[in-house]
Amino acid sequence: METKSEADVNAVVQQHAEQIAKVAGQPLENPKLQAGPCTGKLGEDSDTIYSVQGVYNLAPPAGETHLAVIRKVHEDWKSKGYTITDDRTVGTDDGVVAAKTPDGYKLDIEKANPDGFAVFVYSPCYERP
Template sequence: MTIRSKVRSAALVLAASTLFLSSCSGDDVQTKSENDVNAQVQKHAETIASLVGNPLVNPSLSARRCTGRGDESSDKIFTVQGAYNVDPPQKDQHLASLARVKADWVAKGYTITDDRTVGTDDGVVAAKTPDGYDLDIERAIPDGFAVLIHSPCFERP
């Protein structure tokens, strides 16, 4: 390998690394521990459950590598997904519960990314927080709600 091709290869690696970091978060990736991110995901889920008026059930938190636009990834850069269920509200109150959640998100300045009624008492509401968390609540079959929280990408300390 010539010096010129070594320099070109190094430049491509550097460019790919920069693309990876910026494509994960849109900016520089903040450093945060997985425990801190898990706590924030859990906090968002608990707030949603309190607005519905029922507890979270079947919690599942999982960290995974963030993947960039060119399918590049790193073990140091991660995202956390929280998946939960919330017991059903009173009969015929799913849409009212979703409306309470949406109103809370709007009041907090979150960007509503999805807001659909998909049945008589069935719907979906999703939002993005100013700090990059994606929140989603939707009717689970046969009852209750599914809640999904995705963190932005962070770098492990």
């Protein structure tokens, strides 16, 4: 299990969220980052093992559909070699795309109700120094 400070993990979560916002063409809103307990790949579990979840909102797209923005994010992730783990259209202009980065971060963007987007970034498990 890799050892990393919570501040360092928060910074990576934030970077991923900012990249999604850049591709979507909207600034991040209502950021919430929270560390929580985590069970490692080998079943490790202790007070020092944690992951970070980042939750954000994005304003509705300007001049394009929600699905067009979600497709742009999907293409960006594909071009970076991320593994697409979910890619669904769930309504006329409603969808979700999720991916996993090579270093284990899980990313998700989906249409929020009533409008705009919800963005989620989950870190892998780390051990506190």
